[in-house]
Amino acid sequence: MDAKGVLSAAPQEQTAPLKYVQDLAINEELPQRYIQKDVNVNGKQVTADDSLSVPTIDVSRLTDSASIEEKEEEMEKLKSASISWGMFQAVGHAIPKSLLDDIYNISKQFFDLPLEEKQKYASSKVDEVFDLQGFGSDSIKETNADQILDWSDYLNLVNEPIADRNLQYWPGDASLLNFRSTLDEYSVQTRSLFEIIIKSMAKSLGLEENAFFDQLGDPQIVYTTFNFYPPCPRPDLVYGLKAHTDGGAITILLPDPEVRGLQVQKNDQWVSVPCVPGALLVNIGDSLQVMSNGIFKSPWHRAVTNSERTRISLGNFYFPHHDREIEPVASLIDYSNPRKYDKVKMKDFLAVYYKNYSEGKPGYDWNSL
């Protein structure tokens, strides 16, 4: 999501953030509540097996500019990546490198603003279900007093539908020139990429191309989250973002072009995701895992910290509308793959998802409640 703050299980007061992590990184000793108790965050669990690497999909080969053979071949790769990893590097996506550079630079400029300026866009308490927007940092939720905090600040925005944008949280030109126009341009382009991917994913399973897309409803909800991870004095003990699954159908992530930090779990091992210039990282979220009846995986992933360099990432999260009900596509249910999930209203799904998220559990365990 994000996850981390955009959603809230129920209307409730939220404890104000203790501090922005950017401040902590400069000024203070590491507070206890960021320290993981039982893991060596950057330790042995990370695989050294070089043959385990996140697959790459050439999106240009999924479009009409490709031959039938190319399309079939790439669709097969997409299917296999979605089943076995739930994550891939998207290349050939037609979004100009200059636009990726612009949106990255704007993100960096936002976090570089003086704190008083950023606080103009600060998240306030949760006043509506599923609505914590703005600039903030991880905070202890009432539902989970033992929560260990993530070493990151964020700016969360509802991006689509455009009518639902809450512009008080969107840095305006007086703070940061071109923030809105650049994010707009980036979002138009990532939306086309999202549609190509989700339709190709349906076709790769032999479904009609809108089988997943239509379940998302109209309007769909798109959240944009900017993640800012300052250098951390104890990267061995502290997560930038604790392990989680994303809740939407698909996430399109612009990872930091130079600083690694994202890790994804595969075969019970953590695999570090390399920086690939010009690529976007796509991952499946819990709602698409449900719609695909568990055939596609919503991967368990996390961001680790480092002691030297700031890292920034930017995610666009494509969600079904809160009022939609989602369920496995009927033709993906059969004797060999019986129904894994009941029909569920997104609102109910998200309430459980967010609770699980803050407790460090996979969101899709909602079905066990």
Ligand SMILES: O=C(O)CCC(=O)C(=O)O
């Ligand atoms: O910073 C990253 O690489 C991961 C971000 C992420 O997983 C998220 O925002 O949900």
Ligand SMILES: [Fe+2]
């Ligand atoms: Fe994520």
